[in-house]
Amino acid sequence: ARITLLPGDGIGPEIVAEAKRVLDTIADKFGHQFETPSCPMGGNAIDEFGDPLPPQTLETCKDSQAILLGAVGGPKWDDPSAKTRPEAGLLKIRKELGLFANLRPIKPYSELLDASPLKREIIEGTDILFFRELTGGIYFGDSGRMEHPDGEKAFSVMTYTTSEIARIVRLAAESARNRGGKLTSVDKANVLEVSRLWRQVAEDVVKNEFPDIEYEVVLVDAMAMHLISRPSDFDVVVTGNMFGDILTDEGSMLPGSLGLLPSASLGESGPGLYEPIHGSAPDIAGKGIANPLATILATAMLLRHSLSLETEAAAVEAAVASVLAAGHRTADIAAGGTSISTTEMGNHVI
Amino acid sequence: ARITLLPGDGIGPEIVAEAKRVLDTIADKFGHQFETPSCPMGGNAIDEFGDPLPPQTLETCKDSQAILLGAVGGPKWDDPSAKTRPEAGLLKIRKELGLFANLRPIKPYSELLDASPLKREIIEGTDILFFRELTGGIYFGDSGRMEHPDGEKAFSVMTYTTSEIARIVRLAAESARNRGGKLTSVDKANVLEVSRLWRQVAEDVVKNEFPDIEYEVVLVDAMAMHLISRPSDFDVVVTGNMFGDILTDEGSMLPGSLGLLPSASLGESGPGLYEPIHGSAPDIAGKGIANPLATILATAMLLRHSLSLETEAAAVEAAVASVLAAGHRTADIAAGGTSISTTEMGNHVI
Numbered sequence A, B: 001a002r003i004t005l006l007p008g009d010g011i012g013p014e015i016v017a018e019a020k021r022v023l024d025t026i027a028d029k030f031g032h033q034f035e036t037p038s039c040p041m042g043g044n045a046i047d048e049f050g051d052p053l054p055p056q057t058l059e060t061c062k063d064s065q066a067i068l069l070g071a072v073g074g075p076k077w078d079d080p081s082a083k084t085r086p087e088a089g090l091l092k093i094r095k096e097l098g099l100f101a102n103l104r105p106i107k108p109y110s111e112l113l114d115a116s117p118l119k120r121e122i123i124e125g126t127d128i129l130f131f132r133e134l135t136g137g138i139y140f141g142d143s144g145r146m147e148h149p150d151g152e153k154a155f156s157v158m159t160y161t162t163s164e165i166a167r168i169v170r171l172a173a174e175s176a177r178n179r180g181g182k183l184t185s186v187d188k189a190n191v192l193e194v195s196r197l198w199r200q201v202a203e204d205v206v207k208n209e210f211p212d213i214e215y216e217v218v219l220v221d222a223m224a225m226h227l228i229s230r231p232s233d234f235d236v237v238v239t240g241n242m243f244g245d246i247l248t249d250e251g252s253m254l255p256g257s258l259g260l261l262p263s264a265s266l267g268e269s270g271p272g273l274y275e276p277i278h279g280s281a282p283d284i285a286g287k288g289i290a291n292p293l294a295t296i297l298a299t300a301m302l303l304r305h306s307l308s309l310e311t312e313a314a315a316v317e318a319a320v321a322s323v324l325a326a327g328h329r330t331a332d333i334a335a336g337g338t339s340i341s342t343t344e345m346g347n348h349v350i
């Protein structure tokens, strides 16, 4: 199988290097052949090609079974007046590959519960899988500016079609059926017309195709509250692109260890994209201290979802769990205690 | 002064009754005359007039110095296919009275810190004042549906003009100057054109008119994280209508006592609208156990912002603080201990 690596910027290359070593080990142990071309993307690609997602990179990605991304961006490319920015590459690859479903598991490791900003009794038992719609909504609607009597007027259109809503809800409902059996759809149907369509389509899909799962609808503002006050009440949560951006990031704080959270972006067919949810952390780039575990866990998701290698995926996840249980910590999760390097952490997992 | 009361639905009438008694006491003690007409709004107004904000109510409101609202809504009026809903009244009164600035203080009482879902060391010292834009953005942009090859397509437009942004940022910056001296503007300028205008205008206003305050810009997804991980780093936070809806509700969870949080909605001139941020709590309506303190604290904001009665406002706030310090608790904040009724709580404050 061909797995394209997009190391990206900042700590990206360091953490992807560890994930690649894990992939090599899996290939050895289980007798697979992984071809792992590495391509420029993000700030480094802007520097080299003036384009955060050069055509060559996109072609190689399209020609793969799966893509592993480190992280993109950094202060160097942050100028809002720049012609292009690393994020543009991210939005483009999602759209070009049709990666409409972003999966974000939020499940704290019991060894690290004390790292949570929430009290133990609230975070305990939390196990949420978010499905965020990723190629529609206000991210990709029309937008622009116009003259206006008092200066300018800018607009961005949030839009969804029946089929865009149906396919992400369907995927989320299937997953709910295989997990805790509960699906929560989040919208703002008391105010937004686009949310009213979302609610209607979601209900149709669930009623007709998934009558066996428990289904509830929650307003986005209420969900922002419930995530903090009773996160363990949720199982699978499905929502649109903008609401999902906010809620998954809010959710990512709950375990207290951003360095352990992976994400998967999937399309109807074609390669999936896997990445840690944390950023490129330019402040610690090149120091060899970044936590590679989220990227390694993203690799496990890759093995599972894009290569259907469940045993191999579970082996990687079990390795990470045992490394944490053994007390190994990179600086970000060491809580002031002894910490090991990026490579040492990779070694332990391997 | 005329203060129009809109008791609303559910527990609304019970909590507004206590606030009215507090107003009467203030009038007595400080020698004021408050006229307090009470008007139908919300579900009860739909039942009686088929309109959540009858013209009569709107007229009376326009003719006042300030408005005190209880809460609106309830399962009885929740049918999404209904011709009108209680929320429509809320959106209409905001728009009709030009209440473009929603102020939401988030400051936990030290006696109640243990009620927070966050660890004490994280929530301690938190004192945020949110300014949410309330009459623009995606709440009031064009919206609709159209036929589409795969069913329907719905859209809602998020839009802001230069002056809409400037006036709310100006108000927030003025407040920052009088508080901790720091302003945080929240947007999604890495993706949305409307946020790019927001960022540009906000920066212009602050640079030109408030060069003395500390100013920072944070993306909405990052803010959803920071609010949980380091809430005490913020002072005044300004943002648009939709982002503000989500973030202020997220923030409202931090103190762990929703029943204590007031909010004020202000316009350029004309009456301000004051309310508790909690809902109409239909499950406990009529039982006499609702917590009236948020509404009483909203009344303090009313005295301060709409009637310029700072001493009176401070007196009400001091009364609430001392009642809490004395250990009096309604059921919602009693943490299983002894609790008193709505009226008893009102008595203590008075």
Ligand SMILES: CC(C)[C@H](C(=O)O)[C@@H](O)C(=O)O
Binding pocket: A087, A090, A091, A245, B190, B191, B221
């Ligand atoms: C970088 C940005 C464009 C992106 C988004 O908003 O989708 C990021 O926040 C994410 O969630 O992957």
Ligand SMILES: CC(C)[C@H](C(=O)O)[C@@H](O)C(=O)O
Binding pocket: A190, A191, A221, B087, B090, B091, B245
């Ligand atoms: C009821 C609803 C329309 C309203 C809003 O979204 O503005 C509420 O959530 C609020 O924050 O006051």
